[in-house]
Amino acid sequence: MVLLHGLSRISYDFETMKAVLRQKFPHATIVALKSVNKDLNKKGNVWYSPPSVMLSIKKQAELAYEEIKTLIGRDKHVVLVGHSQGGLRAFTLIKEYGAVLKREVGITIDQLITIGTPWKGAPVMDHFKNPKWVTEKLDQEKNILEKIQKGYRRDLFKHIFKNYAGIAEKMPSLAKYLYNHTNGFKRRKKHMSGADDLSPSSDFIRYVASGIKELGVPVTAIAGVLNFSEFFPLSSSVTAEDLLKLNHTYAELIGGTEHDMLLPVDTQLAEGLDKKDFECIKIYESCHGNKVGIPVKKDIPECNNEQVIQKVVACIEKTFYSTTEIEKDITERE
Numbered sequence: 110m111v112l113l114h115g116l117s118r119i120s121y122d123f124e125t126m127k128a129v130l131r132q133k134f135p136h137a138t139i140v141a142l143k144s145v146n147k148d149l150n151k152k153g154n155v156w157y158s159p160p161s162v163m164l165s166i167k168k169q170a171e172l173a174y175e176e177i178k179t180l181i182g183r184d185k186h187v188v189l190v191g192h193s194q195g196g197l198r199a200f201t202l203i204k205e206y207g208a209v210l211k212r213e214v215g216i217t218i219d220q221l222i223t224i225g226t227p228w229k230g231a232p233v234m235d236h237f238k239n240p241k242w243v244t245e246k247l248d249q250e251k252n253i254l255e256k257i258q259k260g261y262r263r264d265l266f267k268h269i270f271k272n273y274a275g276i277a278e279k280m281p282s283l284a285k286y287l288y289n290h291t292n293g294f295k296r297r298k299k300h301m302s303g304a305d306d307l308s309p310s311s312d313f314i315r316y317v318a319s320g321i322k323e324l325g326v327p328v329t330a331i332a333g334v335l336n337f338s339e340f341f342p343l344s345s346s347v348t349a350e351d352l353l354k355l356n357h358t359y360a361e362l363i364g365g366t367e368h369d370m371l372l373p374v375d376t377q378l379a380e381g382l383d384k385k386d387f388e389c390i391k392i393y394e395s396c397h398g399n400k401v402g403i404p405v406k407k408d409i410p411e412c413n414n415e416q417v418i419q420k421v422v423a424c425i426e427k428t429f430y431s432t433t434e435i436e437k438d439i440t441e442r443e
Contacts, residue, residue, distance in 0.1 A: 115193030196226025230309030
């Protein structure tokens with residue numbers, strides 16, 4: 110089982126899932142790839158961008174291919190599990206290197222499971238083109254956001270823009286110009302190919318759309334769904350009406366009424382794309398990552414969510430075991 114983390118994330122995201130997988134499948138090799146991990150020692154360095162941001166997803170897939178050859182060994186059957194951008198990295202790995210892995214080392218990729226993956230791109234990436242619009246939208250609900258937590262409006266802005274937050278907040282017109290005229294903030298003198306690939310209008314997303322039907326490997330796409338009404342409790346200051354209004358505005362920002370606080374469900378499930386052997390699953394009260402401007406409870410992020418993990422387990426069992434084999438394995442372990 111090979112696990113691939115998301116944009117600007119690390120392999121440690123899968124520690125909770127790995128623990129469950131080890132228990133369920135004690136004879137399996139389980140690895141979380143590290144080739145595009147961000148360097149935690151450079152946290153806070155505004156000029157640092159991790160490999161998952163810097164490198165194109167096709168280049169990331171090449172690194173994953175080399176890492177798998179080193180870690181997995183020969184003549185193995187493999188399931189890939191990708192979170193967010195990691196799902197697209199896994200898709201590309203299958204398209205570009207699936208046949209090569211089988212020919213070179215006898216590795217067969219039997220299944221792809223994606224969690225919160227933007228198959229049609231991430232609409233939030235296009236906010237970089239117009240940060241002023243995002244600012245205006247958030248300012249509409251500033252009073253509600255400040256009632257939830259002092260300074261939360263700014264924290265939520267940073268959540269949406271991440272590494273681009275500073276210039277987008279202070280100089281939105283300049284940020285818009287830089288994005289539109291310098292191919293994604295090249296002001297940093299670095300090319301943000303991995304991030305740029307996630308734009309719904311990118312060449313990479315067109316590559317995904319044209320190749321998803323002929324992937325040749327069954328796909329299970331798991332989509333998280335969450336909103337502010339589920340995330341924040343009601344109080345004397347924050348009313349149900351407040352949260353309903355905030356949900357509506359935030360849905361406009363994210364690009365869909367149903368979302369996991371970062372990606373619409375329709376992109377997580379590749380809705381509207383011509384696809385084949387593609388199962389779609391929604392998991393409610395599951396958040397894209399460990400923050401929505403502020404930290405979330407540890408069991409809400411998609412990689413830690415119990416329901417998500419159990420769906421991953423069920424998908425793997427369905428792929429590698431018959432019902433009789435599952436029952437026999439459980440009996441033996443008991």
